[in-house]
Amino acid sequence: MTVNQDAGDWRSAWQPVIDAVGRDFSDGAVTLGADRVERGAIRRYLEPLELDCPLHTDPRAARDHGFADVTMPYTGVIAWTLPPMWQPGRSLFGSADRDAQPEHSPINNQDMPLGPRTTGFFATDVEFDFLRPVTAGERVGRRGRRLVSCSPKETSVGRGAFLTWESDIVTDTGEVVARIRTGTYAYEPRERPE
Amino acid sequence: MTAVSRFFEDVKTDEELPPVAYPLPVYRLVMAAGANRDFNSIHHNTDYARATGAPEMYANTSLLLGMWERLVRDWMGPAGTITAIRGFRMRAFNTVGDTTWVRGRVLSTETDAGPGTVDIEVYCENSAGVTVGPGTVRVTLPLREAAP
Numbered sequence: 001m002t003v004n005q006d007a008g009d010w011r012s013a014w015q016p017v018i019d020a021v022g023r024d025f026s027d028g029a030v031t032l033g034a035d036r037v038e039r040g041a042i043r044r045y046l047e048p049l050e051l052d053c054p055l056h057t058d059p060r061a062a063r064d065h066g067f068a069d070v071t072m073p074y075t076g077v078i079a080w081t082l083p084p085m086w087q088p089g090r091s092l093f094g095s096a097d098r099d100a101q102p103e104h105s106p107i108n109n110q111d112m113p114l115g116p117r118t119t120g121f122f123a124t125d126v127e128f129d130f131l132r133p134v135t136a137g138e139r140v141g142r143r144g145r146r147l148v149s150c151s152p153k154e155t156s157v158g159r160g161a162f163l164t165w166e167s168d169i170v171t172d173t174g175e176v177v178a179r180i181r182t183g184t185y186a187y188e189p190r191e192r193p194e
Numbered sequence: 195m196t197a198v199s200r201f202f203e204d205v206k207t208d209e210e211l212p213p214v215a216y217p218l219p220v221y222r223l224v225m226a227a228g229a230n231r232d233f234n235s236i237h238h239n240t241d242y243a244r245a246t247g248a249p250e251m252y253a254n255t256s257l258l259l260g261m262w263e264r265l266v267r268d269w270m271g272p273a274g275t276i277t278a279i280r281g282f283r284m285r286a287f288n289t290v291g292d293t294t295w296v297r298g299r300v301l302s303t304e305t306d307a308g309p310g311t312v313d314i315e316v317y318c319e320n321s322a323g324v325t326v327g328p329g330t331v332r333v334t335l336p337l338r339e340a341a342p
Contacts, residue, residue: 034231041229048225049260054197055272061197065272074276075259079230099235099242107234120246122236123255125283130276157247183283189246 010116014152014161017115025113025145030170032141034084037072039136045076055133062135069136077128077169077178081142082106115150118160118186125183132177140177142167148181160187199271202303202310202335211269211298211314216261218253218290230256240290253288258326262316265296266331273336277307281329292320301330310334 035041042056054061055071062070072080083106086092092102107121134140148164162185169178216222224238232254235242243251259282266276288294298316305311311334317327 044229045260048222048229048257049264051260051264051267053267053272061272073260073263075256075263075279076230078256078259079232082231085231085233099239099245101235102233105233107232121234122246123284125281126255126259126279127282128279130278133275 071133120187158187158189199273201338226257250289278332
């Protein structure tokens with residue numbers, strides 16, 4: 001459903017989400033990233049950052065520091081745990097409108113089964129604990145998706161709720177390599193004057 | 195290239211890390227979206243971003259996190275490890291057409307996490323002020339006494 005900006009009870013629409021604080025929306029399942037960590041994707045991750053460290057680009061230097069191959073930048077945890085945008089047999093774009101959105105996206109809160117359907121979404125804060133670096137050839141994903149908090153709030157951009165989520169970052173063998181706590185704001189944007 | 199590693203014994207509290215500047219043309223934001231897979235239109239489409247209440251398209255989370263990592267990696271070298279990031283909180287949009295600076299300073303070399311651990315305060319700012327943080331990046335550095 002879409003939040004009615006004029007509705008006086010917009011906060012109450014979030015009550016089912018507030019009631020679900022503590023719930024693991026994944027039931028403990030692991031959602032792996034679309035691809036294994038590989039050298040080319042690491043190189044592309046470095047480019048817009050201009051991040052120049054041989055651990056990420058030079059396999060011999062990485063081995064000299066005790067790693068089996070080049071390492072993924074620590075902050076790549078988010079990128080490498082994202083599921084694919086598209087899968088065989090599915091349609092991604094059904095409109096030629098200039099600003100048309102994909103029919104599926106792993107990053108826009110589309111899979112939240114409770115609460116208002118919102119169109120605005122962005123991350124507000126992130127915390128990590130890193131247990132060890134991830135190397136090229138490994139595949140990582142998220143285990144668990146526990147809702148830690150839900151706080152409805154009206155902000156300068158619209159009405160919605162701040163949500164906090166927790167997951168373990170695991171390899172495809174089940175080893176925990178990091179933990180992540182992510183804050184997001186899911187909201188319905190204000191109507192803006194033409 | 196970040197090839198020389200910093201030793202723990204050489205770090206001083208309040209020491210400032212060399213800041214890093216990130217001019218943010220559309221080009222960098224598009225490269226970042228392709229590289230870190232955050233294709234949300236708010237990060238590469240002005241009209242869409244404005245419709246969601248932002249003044250312009252703006253840098254995505256992974257790009258900003260990577261800026262923090264680069265600041266710290268440039269300073270500590272390849273032998274250092276990052277063990278935690280705290281307080282990475284968005285305070286304002288890092289909009290296209292502006293320059294985001296990443297800055298940091300050593301908060302403490304005496305933590306409860308053992309020898310070699312350093313806490314670094316990191317934040318982003320642009321022409322509007324602080325945009326992300328300040329938060330803390332916890333790293334471990336090699337001990338000179340343990341070096342071969």
